[in-house]
Amino acid sequence: MKLIEKLFLFVTVWCMASIAPADEPKPAQQDAAAASASSGKEKPKPYFYIVAADPQLLWGQKDERNWQTAVDHINRLGPDFVIVCGDLIQGANESKAWDDPKKVKEYDHLAKLYLDAAKKIKPGIKLYNVAGNHDVSLKPTAKTLAWYEGHFGKPWYAFEHKQSLFVVLESDLLRDGGGAPDLAAKQTEWLRETLAKAGGKSYVHKTAYMHHPMCLKSVDEKSEYFNMPLRVRTDMLRNFHDRGFRAVFSGHYHKNAYVKDVEMELITTSSCGKGLGKDPLGFRIVKVYPDRTEHKYYGFDKLPPTVKVECKGSLMACCNHGAPGVFTGWR
Ligand SMILES: [Zn+2]
Numbered sequence: 001m002k003l004i005e006k007l008f009l010f011v012t013v014w015c016m017a018s019i020a021p022a023d024e025p026k027p028a029q030q031d032a033a034a035a036s037a038s039s040g041k042e043k044p045k046p047y048f049y050i051v052a053a054d055p056q057l058l059w060g061q062k063d064e065r066n067w068q069t070a071v072d073h074i075n076r077l078g079p080d081f082v083i084v085c086g087d088l089i090q091g092a093n094e095s096k097a098w099d100d101p102k103k104v105k106e107y108d109h110l111a112k113l114y115l116d117a118a119k120k121i122k123p124g125i126k127l128y129n130v131a132g133n134h135d136v137s138l139k140p141t142a143k144t145l146a147w148y149e150g151h152f153g154k155p156w157y158a159f160e161h162k163q164s165l166f167v168v169l170e171s172d173l174l175r176d177g178g179g180a181p182d183l184a185a186k187q188t189e190w191l192r193e194t195l196a197k198a199g200g201k202s203y204v205h206k207t208a209y210m211h212h213p214m215c216l217k218s219v220d221e222k223s224e225y226f227n228m229p230l231r232v233r234t235d236m237l238r239n240f241h242d243r244g245f246r247a248v249f250s251g252h253y254h255k256n257a258y259v260k261d262v263e264m265e266l267i268t269t270s271s272c273g274k275g276l277g278k279d280p281l282g283f284r285i286v287k288v289y290p291d292r293t294e295h296k297y298y299g300f301d302k303l304p305p306t307v308k309v310e311c312k313g314s315l316m317a318c319c320n321h322g323a324p325g326v327f328t329g330w331r
């Protein structure tokens with residue numbers, strides 16, 4: 001066989017292997033099949049959304065320009081929606097500081113800067129906020145959580161979009177519920193019920209969003225400031241796995257990080273306000289296909305002119321998007 005023929009055969013086999021269903025369908029694929037079989041609904045067309053993190057006004061920033069830049073790019077690209085993974089403002093880590101009216105007045109001002117820029121997001125692109133330690137403190141109280149809700153919306157909630165489920169959590173309460181034990185118990189119970197319902201329903205994809213990364217390098221790494229405590233992490237991961245979740249998105253680290261836990265991706269997105277590593281200010285674009293999601297972090301100056309999500313042309317052309325469920329890169 002000539003070299004060119006061998007090459008063609010290899011590419012064809014690789015592409016077919018990437019697209020053909022595996023012997024054991026993955027949870028998301030089972031869900032997708034069940035969704036169309038049980039409801040008779042057509043699978044949704046591919047689409048994309050944006051995950052940003054830590055605008056954190058005005059930490060290390062003179063003004064709200066970086067967040068405004070994110071908003072401008074969001075409007076230019078036109079995603080279905082945007083999720084901002086916490087630290088919307090730079091409030092104190094200590095809940096005691098939130099008792100000081102002078103400090104709270106300053107936080108009101110920072111929240112206004114964030115929300116005024118966010119109001120410029122085009123109608124039709126919904127913004128979903130996630131609470132971070134600098135929005136509710138590291139040990140949230142009923143007072144800090146009420147302040148957050150008054151400005152940014154519910155600290156934990158779920159929504160559906162095009163037959164997929166998106167679960168948003170308040171990770172400070174999950175890490176340390178000691179400042180508001182009743183609310184911590186309420187969120188835990190809500191999460192238990194939401195996951196139980198999600199397990200029994202047919203979704204194309206199920207993903208979760210919270211400020212703190214589950215982990216940065218491996219699922220069994222030691223507990224530290226930037227991750228979830230090991231015991232909480234192990235419990236949550238088991239639950240998410242059991243319910244067929246395929247990804248957990250987070251911020252807080254001000255750098256990108258990525259861990260693959262069997263079929264579940266644990267994705268940490270760098271800051272759009274102030275970075276702490278080599279990653280430029282930017283955000284992540286997440287493309288959603290019926291059989292997989294793809295995501296990539298872009299610095300603001302490296303963002304594409306438009307985002308293409310259609311799988312056009314031949315089977316071979318589809319292969320360019322990557323194999324099902326395979327992570328296709330981030331920076
Ligand atoms: Zn944080």
Ligand SMILES: [Zn+2]
Pocket residue numbers: 054056086087132134252253254
């Ligand atoms: Zn932060």
